[in-house]
Amino acid sequence: AGNSAAGKEKAAACMACHGQDGKASAPIYPNLAGQQQDYLEAALHAYKSGDRSAGQAAIMSGYAADLSDQDISDLAAYYSSQTP
Amino acid sequence: AGNSAAGKEKAAACMACHGQDGKASAPIYPNLAGQQQDYLEAALHAYKSGDRSAGQAAIMSGYAADLSDQDISDLAAYYSSQTP
Numbered sequence: 305a306g307n308s309a310a311g312k313e314k315a316a317a318c319m320a321c322h323g324q325d326g327k328a329s330a331p332i333y334p335n336l337a338g339q340q341q342d343y344l345e346a347a348l349h350a351y352k353s354g355d356r357s358a359g360q361a362a363i364m365s366g367y368a369a370d371l372s373d374q375d376i377s378d379l380a381a382y383y384s385s386q387t388p
Numbered sequence: 389a390g391n392s393a394a395g396k397e398k399a400a401a402c403m404a405c406h407g408q409d410g411k412a413s414a415p416i417y418p419n420l421a422g423q424q425q426d427y428l429e430a431a432l433h434a435y436k437s438g439d440r441s442a443g444q445a446a447i448m449s450g451y452a453a454d455l456s457d458q459d460i461s462d463l464a465a466y467y468s469s470q471t472p
Contacts, residue, residue, distance in 0.1 A: 346444055
């Protein structure tokens with residue numbers, strides 16, 4: 305299972321676009337705060353696997369490429385626990 | 389620009405998974421309420437174009453296939469205007 309505290313540490317690289325509190329810094333980036341945890345994990349795996357890679361997703365593919373399964377679980381736990 | 393009222397009409401097909409109020413009916417589906425409008429449009433276009441088509445996305449590709457650009461704008465306006 306994901307560890308939200310560990311996810312907060314790992315989210316440093318995410319905050320530029322997704323905000324410290326999970327609210328996107330620009331309208332083209334998704335808000336993550338309060339998002340469904342399972343969905344966040346599935347989306348991160350899709351970026352990592354290349355299922356999502358075209359256009360806007362190319363940025364995320366780079367970030368997700370070196371995330372471990374545990375990193376993905378922790379990040380999903382962290383952002384899903386934020387207040388939308 | 390998207391028309392939220394028109395989007396509400398068009399969202400009937402979305403509600404089974406994404407909820408009437410944009411809160412997903414299952415943890416594997418994303419919450420849409422209060423999501424960034426531009427992001428929602430980009431995501432719907434990615435499902436429509438097939439950029440997102442593997443795994444979980446296959447369901448959405450089917451729904452998005454026959455959406456017009458205006459439908460996409462209206463749906464994005466509707467769900468982004470919902471309270472998260």
